[in-house]
Amino acid sequence: MLRVQGLTSQFRGRAGVVRAIDDVSFEVPAGEAVGIVGETGSGKSVTIRSILGLLPSYGRVVAGSAEFEGEDLIKLSRTRLREIRGARIGFVAQNPFGALNPVLSIEKQFRNVMRAHRRMSRAELHDLAIERLAAVQVRGPERVLRGYAHELSGGMAQRVVIALAMLHDPPLVIADEPTTALDVTVQRQILDLIDSQVKQGGRSLLLVTHDLGVVAQYCHRVVVMKSGRVVETGLVADVFTNPTHEYTKQLLDAVPPAPWAQEAPGLTEQAVTSR
Amino acid sequence: MSDAAAIPKSPAAEVVTKIVNFARVSPGIVAGVAVLLFLLLASFLAPLPYDPVTPDPTSVLQPPSAQHIFGTDANGFDVFSRVVAAGRSDLPLALAGTLASLVIGLLVGLPLSVKSKWSEGFMRALDAFQSFPLIVLSVTIVSLTGNDIQNILYAIVIINGPRFIRLIRSEALAIREARFIEAAIATGARPRRVMFRHIMPNVIDVCLVQCSLTTANAVIVIAALNFLGIGVSPPTPTWGSMVQVGAQAISTGQWWIAIWPGVAIFIAIASLNMLANGIQRRVEGS
Amino acid sequence: MTTARAAQPAVKQKQRRPMLRYILKRIAIVPISVFVLGSVSFFLTFLIPGDPAITILGDFATKEQIAHVNAQLGLDKPVLERYVSYWTNLLQGDLGTSFFTNEPVLSDLGKFLPNTIELVFFSLLFALALGMTIGVIGAYFARRLPDRIMSGITSVLQSVPDFFLALVGIYVFFFLLGWAPAPIGRLPITAGSADERPFLIFSSLFTGDWETLGMAVSHAALPVLALGLVYASYFAKTARGSMGTALTTPQVEFARACGLRERTVVYYAFAASRTTVITYVAILFGSLLGGAAIVERVFNWRGMGQWALDGVLKVDVPIIQGFVITAGLLTLTLFLLLDIVVLLLDPRVSYE
Ligand SMILES: Nc1ncnc2c1ncn2[C@@H]1O[C@H](COP(=O)(O)OP(=O)(O)O)[C@@H](O)[C@H]1O
Ligand SMILES: [Mg+2]
Numbered sequence: 058m059l060r061v062q063g064l065t066s067q068f069r070g071r072a073g074v075v076r077a078i079d080d081v082s083f084e085v086p087a088g089e090a091v092g093i094v095g096e097t098g099s100g101k102s103v104t105i106r107s108i109l110g111l112l113p114s115y116g117r118v119v120a121g122s123a124e125f126e127g128e129d130l131i132k133l134s135r136t137r138l139r140e141i142r143g144a145r146i147g148f149v150a151q152n153p154f155g156a157l158n159p160v161l162s163i164e165k166q167f168r169n170v171m172r173a174h175r176r177m178s179r180a181e182l183h184d185l186a187i188e189r190l191a192a193v194q195v196r197g198p199e200r201v202l203r204g205y206a207h208e209l210s211g212g213m214a215q216r217v218v219i220a221l222a223m224l225h226d227p228p229l230v231i232a233d234e235p236t237t238a239l240d241v242t243v244q245r246q247i248l249d250l251i252d253s254q255v256k257q258g259g260r261s262l263l264l265v266t267h268d269l270g271v272v273a274q275y276c277h278r279v280v281v282m283k284s285g286r287v288v289e290t291g292l293v294a295d296v297f298t299n300p301t302h303e304y305t306k307q308l309l310d311a312v313p314p315a316p317w318a319q320e321a322p323g324l325t326e327q328a329v330t331s332r
Numbered sequence: 333m334s335d336a337a338a339i340p341k342s343p344a345a346e347v348v349t350k351i352v353n354f355a356r357v358s359p360g361i362v363a364g365v366a367v368l369l370f371l372l373l374a375s376f377l378a379p380l381p382y383d384p385v386t387p388d389p390t391s392v393l394q395p396p397s398a399q400h401i402f403g404t405d406a407n408g409f410d411v412f413s414r415v416v417a418a419g420r421s422d423l424p425l426a427l428a429g430t431l432a433s434l435v436i437g438l439l440v441g442l443p444l445s446v447k448s449k450w451s452e453g454f455m456r457a458l459d460a461f462q463s464f465p466l467i468v469l470s471v472t473i474v475s476l477t478g479n480d481i482q483n484i485l486y487a488i489v490i491i492n493g494p495r496f497i498r499l500i501r502s503e504a505l506a507i508r509e510a511r512f513i514e515a516a517i518a519t520g521a522r523p524r525r526v527m528f529r530h531i532m533p534n535v536i537d538v539c540l541v542q543c544s545l546t547t548a549n550a551v552i553v554i555a556a557l558n559f560l561g562i563g564v565s566p567p568t569p570t571w572g573s574m575v576q577v578g579a580q581a582i583s584t585g586q587w588w589i590a591i592w593p594g595v596a597i598f599i600a601i602a603s604l605n606m607l608a609n610g611i612q613r614r615v616e617g618s
Numbered sequence: 619m620t621t622a623r624a625a626q627p628a629v630k631q632k633q634r635r636p637m638l639r640y641i642l643k644r645i646a647i648v649p650i651s652v653f654v655l656g657s658v659s660f661f662l663t664f665l666i667p668g669d670p671a672i673t674i675l676g677d678f679a680t681k682e683q684i685a686h687v688n689a690q691l692g693l694d695k696p697v698l699e700r701y702v703s704y705w706t707n708l709l710q711g712d713l714g715t716s717f718f719t720n721e722p723v724l725s726d727l728g729k730f731l732p733n734t735i736e737l738v739f740f741s742l743l744f745a746l747a748l749g750m751t752i753g754v755i756g757a758y759f760a761r762r763l764p765d766r767i768m769s770g771i772t773s774v775l776q777s778v779p780d781f782f783l784a785l786v787g788i789y790v791f792f793f794l795l796g797w798a799p800a801p802i803g804r805l806p807i808t809a810g811s812a813d814e815r816p817f818l819i820f821s822s823l824f825t826g827d828w829e830t831l832g833m834a835v836s837h838a839a840l841p842v843l844a845l846g847l848v849y850a851s852y853f854a855k856t857a858r859g860s861m862g863t864a865l866t867t868p869q870v871e872f873a874r875a876c877g878l879r880e881r882t883v884v885y886y887a888f889a890a891s892r893t894t895v896i897t898y899v900a901i902l903f904g905s906l907l908g909g910a911a912i913v914e915r916v917f918n919w920r921g922m923g924q925w926a927l928d929g930v931l932k933v934d935v936p937i938i939q940g941f942v943i944t945a946g947l948l949t950l951t952l953f954l955l956l957d958i959v960v961l962l963l964d965p966r967v968s969y970e
Contacts, residue, residue, distance in 0.1 A: 561931070
């Protein structure tokens with residue numbers, strides 16, 4: 058589905074060029090969930106941005122490829138890349154209040170995302186938006202559509218973001234720490250929601266997180282990053298039971314293993330057989 | 333690296349190396365300071381080919397030539413000598429106005445950073461004051477209080493004082509929230525000591541930026557007022573009054589009378605803006 | 619979807635008609651501001667040193683002139699009485715008459731204010747268009763070559779005094795190229811006095827008087843260019859800053875990640891920073907009402923700024939007072955409008 062190879066990106070700063078990620082390679086097989094873990098600043102977001110062509114104007118991918126559905130996203134023209142973003146790859150942002158436009162109504166934002174890829178009458182779109190909001194368990198979708206982002210709670214806003222990301226039923230969903238900005242109480246709900254949405258559509262998921270517990274529970278594979286490099290990658294079951302890299306061991310030691318260890322799909326045959 | 337350091341260097345060479353290194357990181361600051369120093373030194377030290385306040389009635393409205401490199405104006409003054417000499421009054425006046433604005437900003441802004449109903453009210457009043465066309469207010473005040481060169485200082489302060497007050501207050505407010513101030517208060521430092529020993533040094537950075545911008549603004553204000561004939565008595569050369577004299581001749585093609593002093597104003601302001609941008613970069617970068 | 623969850627509303631309950639209440643509250647402050655404004659303009663006269671009549675008229679004034687000025691200033695009466703009668707006149711719309719021309723200040727204002735408004739309107743329009751373009755290009759290509767070029771242009775524009783730019787414009791476009799008419803007002807001398815024709819450009823545009831429109835526009839071109847270029851630098855700086863920030867926000871990133879067109883993405887960033895820009899328009903409009911004075915004078919535009927400036931230079935107190943009050947009232951109105959517009963544009967602004 059998605060095959061990243063040797064991805065290297067740099068930023069131009071005042072003190073010269075800074076290499077943020079270096080030779081990053083991993084793979085997201087069709088229908089699987091892959092987690093990227095690593096401490097803050099390890100280059101997780103830069104990896105995602107490089108794949109999606111979202112680096113700021115002073116950042117650049119200097120080497121590597123990201124093959125998706127037979128095309129190298131890094132080499133694609135801006136126009137073609139735009140056609141893929143949102144339609145073939147859905148993106149769930151970290152902070153819903155940052156992601157949603159504060160001065161446009163939610164309905165207007167649905168309309169914009171729809172119009173970016175497909176024509177649809179207002180009435181049709183309205184019905185579809187209601188249906189999608191209901192699917193992500195947004196309460197009072199009619200009212201939410203009419204309203205603005207700041208009127209929503211964090212959990213509700215993130216549901217709206219998920220509905221927007223899935224509007225075009227993309228086969229690949231990328232989520233960059235989708236719960237860090239949210240209340241602890243709703244984090245689990247949001248992750249479950251993403252998980253179920255991905256599974257229902259038979260989609261692939263690339264989930265960025267710094268929580269190994271989350272990876273164990275929701276992902277089949279894991280990519281461990283440190284200072285811009287991939288230090289370890291493989292099946293969750295293998296990596297967690299038998300980490301080869303010192304850094305991964307440290308990460309694992311830092312997490313209390315007990316509660317999620319049993320229910321984690323990555324540690325049962327389920328993940329192994331689904332390959 | 334270590335090899336280079338091992339070779340003993342003359343102190344002068346070391347200073348040059350330091351400046352070159354600094355210029356590489358902050359070209360704006362070095363260029364700005366260099367141009368400003370050049371302007372100041374030139375105004376005070378450059379030999380003047382003619383007396384700037386004695387007209388020569390036999391050479392009037394001469395275009396630039398070997399005798400008068402910037403030409404002469406309608407009264408027979410040598411434009412070059414006057415452009416250079418004008419820097420003697422314009423630049424120090426601009427710096428003095430900036431200094432006065434800074435002092436007022438510190439004296440009023442720092443105490444205002446203590447949150448209270450009173451300080452909120454004062455800021456509201458300042459909002460209202462600043463929303464007024466201040467250049468006209470300052471012209472009003474300068475001309476009402478008398479046509480005197482020092483009164484231009486009032487004009488500069490009226491326009492820029494409030495900006496300093498606002499800036500210093502908001503910076504001081506932000507710094508007060510910071511932890512090391514809490515620590516100072518916790519160890520029992522008296523409020524005034526906290527204000528001057530701990531807060532003031534930390535607002536200096538942003539003040540430096542504002543000082544360059546203010547000096548640039550002051551150069552414009554001085555030029556504008558002098559252009560209107562305020563705060564200047566005729567033979568004394570100032571850039572603004574020279575542009576005014578040249579304005580009367582420009583429709584008939586004698587460009588050099590207004591353009592040279594105008595270029596001097598432009599260079600002064602541009603170098604100050606460059607300096608401000610350079611300092612801003614450094615403050616943000618750190 | 620569970621019904622139990624649906625019981626809690628997802629959207630917070632709003633206050634009843636908060637907008638109207640806010641606007642009423644905001645308008646209620648206006649009288650206080652007017653009172654302060656009027657008082658300030660009254661006490662301005664106290665700044666005049668020495669014997670005001672002599673300061674104003676000079677040492678060679680006649681007895682009658684001095685008597686006229688003293689009567690106008692009311693210097694023979696106690697301060698309180700003067701203050702009361704000042705307000706009585708003011709509230710009746712009587713701003714006094716000029717010491718030197720004996721024209722009622724109000725009729726002068728009627729003549730000159732429209733000229734200034736027209737000049738400032740077109741200058742700001744030009745400045746806004748140019749400055750936004752420079753700023754948005756710079757922000758879009760942040761830290762790359764176009765950004766450097768745009769910030770270079772901004773610094774240059776920022777460093778030129780408007781009156782100097784006006785003179786350069788006159789030299790190049792009038793003297794050298796002959797494209798622009800002589801800087802002698804809003805219309806050529808042959809067209810007669812323009813004083814009785816307020817809003818020359820607007821009115822000739824609406825009445826379809828193309829000949830007048832052509833003349834008016836060609837006379838307006840240079841002053842608009844001079845003011846517009848200089849003030850464009852303010853918009854460029856503001857737009858570069860706020861658009862620069864807006865374009866790196868997660869909001870823009872999410873918009874791009876959803877596949878929105880670049881046009882829409884830039885619009886998103888603009889929508890997020892538009893209140894900053896609009897605030898700037900209001901601030902510059904207010905400051906240009908007087909700030910255009912020197913350029914008005916260079917082009918003999920006969921606007922409010924030039925009129926006030928002449929009044930100020932002659933210490934024509936009623937004119938000064940009239941100007942202070944008018945400019946103040948206009949500024950107040952402008953900021954009231956600004957607040958309301960910002961409120962309408964941004965659903966986030968709280969009404970408290
Ligand atoms: N916009 C940027 N400009 C310059 N450097 C950046 C930028 N974004 C990220 N970086 C650099 O890339 C590194 C990785 O950042 P990031 O991918 O955001 O980390 P994280 O793993 O927490 O998502 C950081 O250490 C930072 O130095
Ligand atoms: Mg991140």
